[in-house]
Amino acid sequence: MSRYDAIVIGAGHNGLTNAAYLAKAGLKVVVVEKNDYIGGAAVSRELHEGWTYSNCSYVCSMMRQAIHRDLELSRHGLILVPYLGTVNFGNGDERLFSYHDDQAAYLELKRHSSHDADAMYRFRADLTRYSQLIRKTLMRTPPDPVGFRPRDIREFVWLAKKFWALGEKEIYEYVRFFTISAADFLADYFENDLIKGAMASPGIIGTALGVYSPGSAYILLHHVMGDVDGNIGAWGLARGGMGAISKSIASALQEFGGEIRTNAGVRKIRVRKGRANGVVLENGDELSSRIVVSNLDARRTFTRILDREDLPEGIYEKARNFKIRGSSGKVNIALSGLPKFTGLPDSRYINRGGQAFTGTLETMERAYDCWKRGRWSDDPFVESIIPSAWDPTVAPPGQHWMSNFVQYCPPQLADGPWTPEKRDAFGRTVVDKIERYSPGFRDLIVHMEVRTPHEIENEIGLTEGNIFQGELTIDQLFFNRPFPGYGQYRMPVRNLYMCGSSTHPGGGVSAVCGANAAREILMDLRRPNTVPEDDFHDE
Amino acid sequence: MNGIDPYAGERLKLTHFHPREEALNLRNAWGAWNGYKFANCYYDAEYEYFCIRNQCGTYDICPMQKYEISGRHAEAMLDRMVTRNIRKLGVNRVAYAVWCTDEGRLIDDGTIFRLAEDRYMLACGSPCIAWLRKSAYGFEDLLIEDVTESIAALSLQGPTSCAVLKKLGLAGVENLKPFDIAHFAFLGDTLMVSRTGFTGDLGYELWIRPELALEMWDALYAAGADYGIQPYGEMATNMARLEAGFIMPHMDFTEALKTVLFEHDQTPYELQLGWLVDLDKPHFSGKRALAEEHRRGPEWTLVKLDIEGNWPAEGSIIYDSERCRRDIGYVTSAMWSPAVKGNVALAMVRTRYLDGEIWAEIYKPRDLRPYRRMARCRISKRPFWSPPRARATPAGDY
Numbered sequence: 001m002s003r004y005d006a007i008v009i010g011a012g013h014n015g016l017t018n019a020a021y022l023a024k025a026g027l028k029v030v031v032v033e034k035n036d037y038i039g040g041a042a043v044s045r046e047l048h049e050g051w052t053y054s055n056c057s058y059v060c061s062m063m064r065q066a067i068h069r070d071l072e073l074s075r076h077g078l079i080l081v082p083y084l085g086t087v088n089f090g091n092g093d094e095r096l097f098s099y100h101d102d103q104a105a106y107l108e109l110k111r112h113s114s115h116d117a118d119a120m121y122r123f124r125a126d127l128t129r130y131s132q133l134i135r136k137t138l139m140r141t142p143p144d145p146v147g148f149r150p151r152d153i154r155e156f157v158w159l160a161k162k163f164w165a166l167g168e169k170e171i172y173e174y175v176r177f178f179t180i181s182a183a184d185f186l187a188d189y190f191e192n193d194l195i196k197g198a199m200a201s202p203g204i205i206g207t208a209l210g211v212y213s214p215g216s217a218y219i220l221l222h223h224v225m226g227d228v229d230g231n232i233g234a235w236g237l238a239r240g241g242m243g244a245i246s247k248s249i250a251s252a253l254q255e256f257g258g259e260i261r262t263n264a265g266v267r268k269i270r271v272r273k274g275r276a277n278g279v280v281l282e283n284g285d286e287l288s289s290r291i292v293v294s295n296l297d298a299r300r301t302f303t304r305i306l307d308r309e310d311l312p313e314g315i316y317e318k319a320r321n322f323k324i325r326g327s328s329g330k331v332n333i334a335l336s337g338l339p340k341f342t343g344l345p346d347s348r349y350i351n352r353g354g355q356a357f358t359g360t361l362e363t364m365e366r367a368y369d370c371w372k373r374g375r376w377s378d379d380p381f382v383e384s385i386i387p388s389a390w391d392p393t394v395a396p397p398g399q400h401w402m403s404n405f406v407q408y409c410p411p412q413l414a415d416g417p418w419t420p421e422k423r424d425a426f427g428r429t430v431v432d433k434i435e436r437y438s439p440g441f442r443d444l445i446v447h448m449e450v451r452t453p454h455e456i457e458n459e460i461g462l463t464e465g466n467i468f469q470g471e472l473t474i475d476q477l478f479f480n481r482p483f484p485g486y487g488q489y490r491m492p493v494r495n496l497y498m499c500g501s502s503t504h505p506g507g508g509v510s511a512v513c514g515a516n517a518a519r520e521i522l523m524d525l526r527r528p529n530t531v532p533e534d535d536f537h538d539e
Numbered sequence: 540m541n542g543i544d545p546y547a548g549e550r551l552k553l554t555h556f557h558p559r560e561e562a563l564n565l566r567n568a569w570g571a572w573n574g575y576k577f578a579n580c581y582y583d584a585e586y587e588y589f590c591i592r593n594q595c596g597t598y599d600i601c602p603m604q605k606y607e608i609s610g611r612h613a614e615a616m617l618d619r620m621v622t623r624n625i626r627k628l629g630v631n632r633v634a635y636a637v638w639c640t641d642e643g644r645l646i647d648d649g650t651i652f653r654l655a656e657d658r659y660m661l662a663c664g665s666p667c668i669a670w671l672r673k674s675a676y677g678f679e680d681l682l683i684e685d686v687t688e689s690i691a692a693l694s695l696q697g698p699t700s701c702a703v704l705k706k707l708g709l710a711g712v713e714n715l716k717p718f719d720i721a722h723f724a725f726l727g728d729t730l731m732v733s734r735t736g737f738t739g740d741l742g743y744e745l746w747i748r749p750e751l752a753l754e755m756w757d758a759l760y761a762a763g764a765d766y767g768i769q770p771y772g773e774m775a776t777n778m779a780r781l782e783a784g785f786i787m788p789h790m791d792f793t794e795a796l797k798t799v800l801f802e803h804d805q806t807p808y809e810l811q812l813g814w815l816v817d818l819d820k821p822h823f824s825g826k827r828a829l830a831e832e833h834r835r836g837p838e839w840t841l842v843k844l845d846i847e848g849n850w851p852a853e854g855s856i857i858y859d860s861e862r863c864r865r866d867i868g869y870v871t872s873a874m875w876s877p878a879v880k881g882n883v884a885l886a887m888v889r890t891r892y893l894d895g896e897i898w899a900e901i902y903k904p905r906d907l908r909p910y911r912r913m914a915r916c917r918i919s920k921r922p923f924w925s926p927p928r929a930r931a932t933p934a935g936d937y
Contacts, residue, residue, distance in 0.1 A: 065849065065880045068880040069879075069880040069881055073880070074878060074879040074880060075879075079592060079593065079878055080877075080880075081589050081592075081593045082585065082586075082589065082877075084583070084586060100583050100585075100586070101566065101582075101583060104565075228877075229585070229875055229877045229880075230849060230875060231585075239593055348769075349582065389767075390593065390594075390767070391593070392593070392594055392698065392699050392702075392766060392767060392936075392937040393937050397702070397706075397765040397766060398765040
């Protein structure tokens with residue numbers, strides 16, 4: 001029986017990051033992964049010869065530069081390429097283009113509304129201000145509000161100072177911001193329906209909320225506070241697909257002497273006398289270790305691979321009630337050519353960014369209504385991108401693949417369980433929607449991978465297919481993530497930690513959860529810290 | 540107007556590729572280089588930079604000065620002018636070279652193409668016909684000709700550049716080794732291709748008769764359509780070359796013949812280009828001074844710095860301590876490197892302080908108000924960006 005310092009369960013990008021930092025500190029680390037491939041939701045697989053899909057997550061902006069730089073991920077083969085703007089499609093012929101160039105962006109907004117073009121400057125300044133504060137907290141462990149340890153107090157004082165530096169008005173604004181809906185937030189800035197729809201869409205992505213649901217404003221921020229090379233709000237693609245991120249972190253981990261075992265699903269976390277001391281694998285093998293780190297979501301960790309008897313009172317219930325509702329599907333489509341869309345100029349740039357089939361706030365809310373009734377949206381919100389227009393490595397020259405993120409799609413259907421037929425019908429709904437804007441699109445299809453929350457849960461283990469490992473609402477954020485009292489990566493069982501998106505600061509391919517957890521673990525093990533501070537603490 | 544432009548004499552000249560470039564320069568971001576209208580960027584500098592690192596892009600090198608040096612004495616003359624041993628340069632090979640004053644101060648750098656036993660082409664950033672003539676004193680069987688206008692030259696750089704040239708029909712181009720030259724039948728004429736560039740990535744330079752420039756451009760852009768081809772300008776070039784650790788005139792060095800103050804220019808050793816100096820070959824300009832400098836070591840050293848934080852250290856003064864006890868140098872070029880996610884710079888530092896701490900004093904405006912920060916620097920021995928694909932032969936498709 002092998003003995004490790006640490007076992008990390010789940011080779012998603014956070015698990016790998018966590019393990020890399022532990023290995024960097026000299027610990028003997030193994031990452032166990034149930035699939036025969038690594039990456040979790042940051043994964044790229046060739047399901048059809050010549051095409052490499054980013055099967056789950058598809059773009060990236062949260063990835064912390066400090067980690068990228070510290071683990072030398074570029075040397076390990078990672079390059080993140082920002083892509084140009086997204087086209088938002090209205091319900092009719094209206095199109096909204098987004099441009100990096102300031103003048104071009106202004107003129108485009110003005111084409112739709114002079115009012116909104118002006119308001120965009122205030123919107124951006126406000127959003128940047130909100131982002132800057134939240135970003136400062138990303139690579140820090142949230143203070144425990146009832147901890148009263150010097151460290152918690154210090155951290156609260158730090159946070160209070162940052163808040164005060166923003167000015168009195170902003171304190172009120174922040175409280176509002178965390179509790180209002182994306183629609184309410186945007187109403188203060190914009191009047192044009194297409195622009196409002198376009199700006200609101202990040203507020204619902206990955207979340208079982210609608211644009212009018214309280215709390216969606218923060219989710220909007222969560223999506224735009226990332227950056228590529230300091231350009232806040234920019235999005236990038238990983239060359240080679242999102243799996244390139246996981247692969248590069250795995251390569252760093254292995255260079256530090258860490259081990260990765262695939263086809264090694266965990267049946268149970270072994271707990272003796274209130275302490276986690278190893279895992280039992282699906283195949284019956286047992287691995288022992290000083291500590292165990294779960295990169296699985298909170299629901300799965302505490303209700304699936306821990307014995308209820310091993311948990312303190314109330315934890316099982318907290319995990320069961322942890323809000324992790326699936327709301328989205330993903331349709332990956334291999335195409336024999338670059339699709340053409342109606343209402344777009346024949347520009348070498350515009351057709352190569354993203355496509356967001358947003359319609360209006362109303363369209364998106366109607367789509368949400370379907371989810372509430374246990375159906376997938378008949379007119380879904382689809383956020384698409386054609387990575388092959390940017391990345392020469394993911395499809396044959398001249399051919400393409402299109403990633404389509406779809407809301408809404410429920411984990412359980414009102415009319416009985418998911419079946420392959422229903423899954424395919426869901427896929428057809430998505431293709432029909434795209435076809436409306438791209439006549440002939442269907443004829444370009446070479447291969448398709450349709451993933452409902454059901455497939456996402458079964459393949460990569462995200463409960464209900466929730467992409468964030470738990471919703472990003474204020475009740476489940478910061479020191480309340482995943483549960484009140486357990487916001488510092490240490491779990492209710494001693495020597496058990498969590499390092500996935502169920503922990504602060506939540507979902508996204510950021511590598512932060514894994515890195516922060518490693519910092520806490522090394523502190524407990526009295527090892528020197530190997531985890532960097534964020535580069536952006538004084539941006 | 541009567542068709543006569545009264546300002547013709549002071550307008551910038553246009554390169555052979557200008558009609559195509561003008562159509563793609565959506566930002567009207569023009570600068571100038573050697574009297575030619577020259578793009579700073581076309582669409583978005585960062586996007587163009589990423590074309591170099593991710594797909595491919597073209598860079599107009601028509602304004603680069605090109606001289607043909609031919610005759611029985613061409614080899615001897617060049618060998619006497621530059622610090623590198625040119626006699627070792629084979630036909631259809633290219634060598635990067637520098638040339639110096641008698642005091643061993645760098646005049647300029649450039650690439651020397653050996654086109655035949657007795658025929659060379661020198662390509663360099665600034666005009667140097669005067670220095671070439673001066674260097675030719677005493678050599679009789681020699682012809683120096685400025686061929687800048689009679690060649691259309693375009694650089695094609697990036698990981699898909701080889702795939703594009705293959706698609707263009709240049710059979711076997713993938714077998715070119717770095718610094719190789721090959722000739723291909725093209726458009727009823729000859730296209731010269733060299734595997735050279737200024738980006739530190741896989742890339743080529745294309746040389747053709749000006750009459751065929753636009754036809755070649757069109758063919759290249761048709762071939763490159765599925766490979767992300769995009770013109771890039773000065774800004775993207777400057778980013779790529781800094782990551783590759785290449786020096787830029789007027790930034791990292793000041794040309795000796797244009798330098799006013801004593802020893803404010805540089806020597807090859809200071810620029811870490813000692814590998815280009817062959818002290819074992821017969822006399823060449825600057826040999827005695829360089830031999831002396833080689834013996835005692837350079838006063839200054841250009842180093843690659845990896846700087847903490849993310850504030851670009853443009854124009855920073857370098858100190859030996861966080862408290863700025865002694866200033867020991869200055870940053871010559873700096874940037875945030877998107878490819879390596881590093882805050883990188885080239886800096887001139889007094890050699891004797893290289894072993895101690897190195898700190899950069901950086902200013903950055905936030906809402907116009909400048910903020911100051913001292914940032915610790917680490918010397919990087921290797922170029923910031925040096926992918927294996929830049930050297931691999933045969934070259935890959937991406």
